[in-house]
Amino acid sequence: MLKIWSMKQQQQAASNAEGGQKKKKVTAAQLRAQKDITELSLPSTMRTHFPDPDDILNFTLTIEPDEGMYKGGSFKFTFAINSNFPHEPPKVKCTHKIYHPNIDLEGNVCLNILREDWKPVLNLNAVIVGLQFLFLEPNPSDPLNKEAAEDLRLTRDNFKRNVKNSMQGGFVKSTQFDRVLK
Amino acid sequence: MLQSGAGGLGCEILKNLALSGFKDIHVIDMDTIDVSNLNRQFLFRQADVGKPKATVAAEFVMKRVKGVKITPYYGAIQDKGPDYYMQFQLVICGLDSVEARRWINATLVEMVDPQNPESLKPLIDGGTEGFKGQSRVILPTLGSCYECSLDMLTPRTAVPMCTLASIPRQPAHCIEWASILEWPRVMGDKKLDNDDPEHIQWLYEKALERAREFNISGVTYSMTQGVVKNIIPAIASTNAIIAASCCNEALKIVTSSNPYLNNYMMYIGDEGVYTHTFAHEQKDGCPVCGNMATDFHAKADWTLDEFIERLKEKPDVQIKKPTLTTERRKLYYAGPPQLNELTKPNLDKRLKDLLDSGEEVAITDPGLPFSLRLNVIFS
Numbered sequence: 001m002l003k004i005w006s007m008k009q010q011q012q013a014a015s016n017a018e019g020g021q022k023k024k025k026v027t028a029a030q031l032r033a034q035k036d037i038t039e040l041s042l043p044s045t046m047r048t049h050f051p052d053p054d055d056i057l058n059f060t061l062t063i064e065p066d067e068g069m070y071k072g073g074s075f076k077f078t079f080a081i082n083s084n085f086p087h088e089p090p091k092v093k094c095t096h097k098i099y100h101p102n103i104d105l106e107g108n109v110c111l112n113i114l115r116e117d118w119k120p121v122l123n124l125n126a127v128i129v130g131l132q133f134l135f136l137e138p139n140p141s142d143p144l145n146k147e148a149a150e151d152l153r154l155t156r157d158n159f160k161r162n163v164k165n166s167m168q169g170g171f172v173k174s175t176q177f178d179r180v181l182k
Numbered sequence: 183m184l185q186s187g188a189g190g191l192g193c194e195i196l197k198n199l200a201l202s203g204f205k206d207i208h209v210i211d212m213d214t215i216d217v218s219n220l221n222r223q224f225l226f227r228q229a230d231v232g233k234p235k236a237t238v239a240a241e242f243v244m245k246r247v248k249g250v251k252i253t254p255y256y257g258a259i260q261d262k263g264p265d266y267y268m269q270f271q272l273v274i275c276g277l278d279s280v281e282a283r284r285w286i287n288a289t290l291v292e293m294v295d296p297q298n299p300e301s302l303k304p305l306i307d308g309g310t311e312g313f314k315g316q317s318r319v320i321l322p323t324l325g326s327c328y329e330c331s332l333d334m335l336t337p338r339t340a341v342p343m344c345t346l347a348s349i350p351r352q353p354a355h356c357i358e359w360a361s362i363l364e365w366p367r368v369m370g371d372k373k374l375d376n377d378d379p380e381h382i383q384w385l386y387e388k389a390l391e392r393a394r395e396f397n398i399s400g401v402t403y404s405m406t407q408g409v410v411k412n413i414i415p416a417i418a419s420t421n422a423i424i425a426a427s428c429c430n431e432a433l434k435i436v437t438s439s440n441p442y443l444n445n446y447m448m449y450i451g452d453e454g455v456y457t458h459t460f461a462h463e464q465k466d467g468c469p470v471c472g473n474m475a476t477d478f479h480a481k482a483d484w485t486l487d488e489f490i491e492r493l494k495e496k497p498d499v500q501i502k503k504p505t506l507t508t509e510r511r512k513l514y515y516a517g518p519p520q521l522n523e524l525t526k527p528n529l530d531k532r533l534k535d536l537l538d539s540g541e542e543v544a545i546t547d548p549g550l551p552f553s554l555r556l557n558v559i560f561s
Contacts, residue, residue, distance in 0.1 A: 001271060001436055005299035007324055012296060026509055026544040028288070028329070028469035031553045035546035038505040038517045048518045056521070084281055087332065106367050108343060116340040120333075142344040 029085040033057055036086075036124040046128065057081040060095070063132055064182055069160050070135040073098075073167045074182035077109075077131060079124070089118035090127060096178040099166035101138045101149035105175065109134070110144040147173065183432065184270040185209045186259050186286060188235040190416045191276025191308050193225045194425030196239055199274070200247040202433050208270065210255040210262070211236040218404075222418035259286055264293050267303065274306045274432050276425065280335065283307060284470075287320065287328035291471045294323045304435050308428040311414050313452035315424035318462070319431050319443045323471055326445060330465035330472065338412070353393055353400040357409040360388040376411045385410060423449060467552040475542050475555035482534035482560040486513060489533055489558075493545070499554065501547040508543055511536070534560065 026034075033056055040048070045066050050059045061077045075098065080091040092114055094107040102110040111130045113122055143149030152159040162172045169179030183204060185195055188211035199207055213235050215226045225242040226235070234256035244252050255262075259282055267273070267289060277283050287305065295301040305320040307328065320327050345351070346359040365374050365385065375381050386406040393401045407413065427447060434440045446462040449455075465472050480489055490506070493499055506513040513536060514528055515521035528536060537543070539560040546553045 001438065003438070004302055004304065004321060004324070004435075007321075008294075008296075008299070008302055011324060026507055026542075031469065031544055031546060034505055034507060034515075034544075035553065038515055038521075038546060039548050040518060042518070048520065050520055053521060053524050054512075084284075087280070087335075102344070104347065104363070106363070108347075108363060108366075110343040110347070112342065114343075116342050118340075119337075142342065144344050144347045146348050 027083065029081065029083045030057070032086050033081050033124075039123075040125055040128065042128070046132065057085075061128060061131070063135060065132070065135040068136045069138070069163045070100075070167070072182065073135075073180045075135070075180060086120040086123070089114050089122075090124065092127065092131070096180050097176075098180060099145070099148055099163055099172050099177050100134070101140050101143050101145055101152055102134050104144040108144060110142050112142075183207055183272045183274065183436075184267070185274050185276070186282075187211055187276035187278065188225075188239040188254075189213065189219070189276065189278060190222050190418070190421045191310060191425050191428075192235070193223045193239060194421050195274060195276050195308070195428060196225070196243050196252070198425055198429035199432065200243045200250045200252070202429060204432075204436075205249065206251050206253075208253045208255065209236050209240055210257065210259055211239075212256070212258040222416060222421060264289065267293060268301065270303060272304050272306070272432060272436060274308075274428055276308050276421075276428070280332075283309075283328050284332070287322075288470045290320075291322040291327055291329075306428050306431050306435075308424045310416065310420045310424050312417060313420055313450070315420050315449045315451075316447060317424050317427040317431065317443065317449075318446045319435070320445065323474065326462040326464045327468065327471040329470035330468045331446075331462050350392065350396050350398060353389070353398055353405060354409050356389040356393040356396070356398060356401055357385065357406050359392060360385040360406075361410050364388050374410075382407050382410065420449070420451060423451070469552070475557045478543075478556040478558050479561045480533055480558050482532065482539070484533050485530055486533065486536060487529040490514070490529075500549050501545065501554075502549050504545050504547040506543055506545050508537065508541055513543065533558065 037056055042048070045064050047062050048059050049062070050056065052058070057080070059079050061079060063075045065071050065073065076095045078093050078095055082088060092109055094103050094109060097105050109131070111134065113126060113130055138152060140149040140152040151162060166172050166177035167180050169177065185192065185199065185207055188196065188209050192209070192211060196207070196209060211234070214232055215230050215235055215238060217231050220226055220228065225239045230238045234254070236254035236256050240252035240254035244250060273286065273290065275283065275286060290303050290305050293301050293303065302322060305322065306317065307320060308317045309315060341355055341358060346355055347363060350356050350359060361374060382403070386401070386403045389406055390401050393399065431443050434442045443459065444461050447457060447459045449457045480492070490504060493504065494501055503516045505516045512521070512525050515525045537558055540557055543556050543558050544553055545556065
């Protein structure tokens with residue numbers, strides 16, 4: 001067998017490292033999530049909640065926009081981070097059925113950095129800012145809910161009315177939405 | 183020695199190892215044999231379809247090569263802990279996922295104990311993708327590890343969700359729509375099993391319907407399977423070339439007969455034959471190997487708050503608002519409010535009530551680009 005160990009010993013002699021006990025380590029994904037989560041800078045319109053405080057990889061984010069068409073609503077998203085983070089983006093879903101061009105009725109979110117434009121240098125803060133932006137500027141050119149997008153594109157005022165109605169738990173066309181007023 | 187993966191590369195590797203004279207091989211694989219494997223995974227026959235790859239491969243090679251002992255394990259590499267991996271001299275991998283490679287790499291790096299020469303296990307990793315492949319030799323903590331080179335991976339090209347939802351252009355878009363949007367919508371919490379033919383059939387039918395609606399042709403059952411499982415076409419000869427390289431490195435390392443690969447060989451066979459060998463360097467701040475814990479001496483009677491103040495005084499640390507954890511518990515979270523409230527009481531506790539001497543503390547801080555690991559030793 002190759003004398004690998006003598007190489008290790010040389011390396012140690014060079015760095016004069018002291019050997020400690022071997023202990024279990026925090027995983028890379030966990031550490032990166034820890035860094036991202038503790039360094040979030042959330043405005044008063046957003047807050048996180050950890051249903052199981054021992055599990056920082058699964059949490060919820062509540063957004064309560066204080067301006068725009070979705071003002072007055074309280075929108076909850078689940079975040080699920082897997083062991084491949086940050087090489088894979090977090091999985092984000094809206095827990096309410098809401099009327100929004102970029103969020104479908106199942107809660108899937110169309111946000112470029114959650115999918116095709118995700119990069120490991122991006123962090124959770126970037127995702128959260130992106131989500132907040134969706135409520136300030138719903139984007140009809142990237143629709144996930146096609147009807148809502150069409151609505152917004154054709155008559156902004158009508159769309160606004162529908163948003164308001166849907167947030168109160170009302171119907172838009174034949175679909176009933178969740179009441180999300182805070 | 184241990185071989186992980188008994189698929190396309192694995193069949194070649196196992197055959198090579200046995201014929202090279204390795205006598206005691208363990209092989210681990212979590213898959214069962216699929217009929218589509220038979221064209222290149224030559225240790226398997228029609229009658230073996232559905233059986234565990236590790237078991238069938240082991241039996242086949244033992245029957246063919248006298249005097250070799252192969253111990254199969256049908257399961258995931260993650261089922262096993264350091265105690266299991268410690269028994270081997272060398273680990274050779276023909277895995278098919280980044281996740282599995284990262285796991286085995288991190289495990290072997292973590293196992294290196296400066297007090298114990300036996301704990302350093304060379305890792306030989308092979309990989310192929312169509313006409314291209316690579317083999318590399320990783321000496322955990324001595325040189326670049328798998329994690330160091332993760333940035334070199336081409337990210338999987340993802341199609342924007344809204345394309346899938348409203349304007350599919352390709353057959354693959356219809357299949358992705360069926361698996362990502364339609365399955366959860368219709369099936370709710372029922373998990374999609376990529377290996378269940380009924381599930382694939384369901385996706386195939388949905389995708390076909392959608393393709394018709396948008397006038398797209400080309401959706402087939404095998405394409406559905408390919409898209410959903412992210413199957414990359416495998417070529418038998420590429421596997422043979424990469425497996426040969428991996429096994430030669432194993433032989434060289436174990437016998438010291440020749441210098442070994444330093445440390446990365448890429449093989450490009452899509453236009454002619456081209457190989458390039460280079461020494462991939464260890465990455466500063468690599469989350470797995472570039473970031474080994476350093477020792478920090480502390481008094482067992484210090485409170486956690488005192489400990490943090492001492493850390494802040496260290497000029498080479500430069501932290502301001504740190505968060506500290508160990509593998510088993512959160513020590514202190516600087517944010518968000520919920521976790522800060524929860525961990526604040528720890529600040530007044532003494533180190534001896536929170537830690538064992540020598541236990542590793544991981545620290546993140548807005549001022550640190552990476553994380554800092556310290557072995558806190560009580561003096």
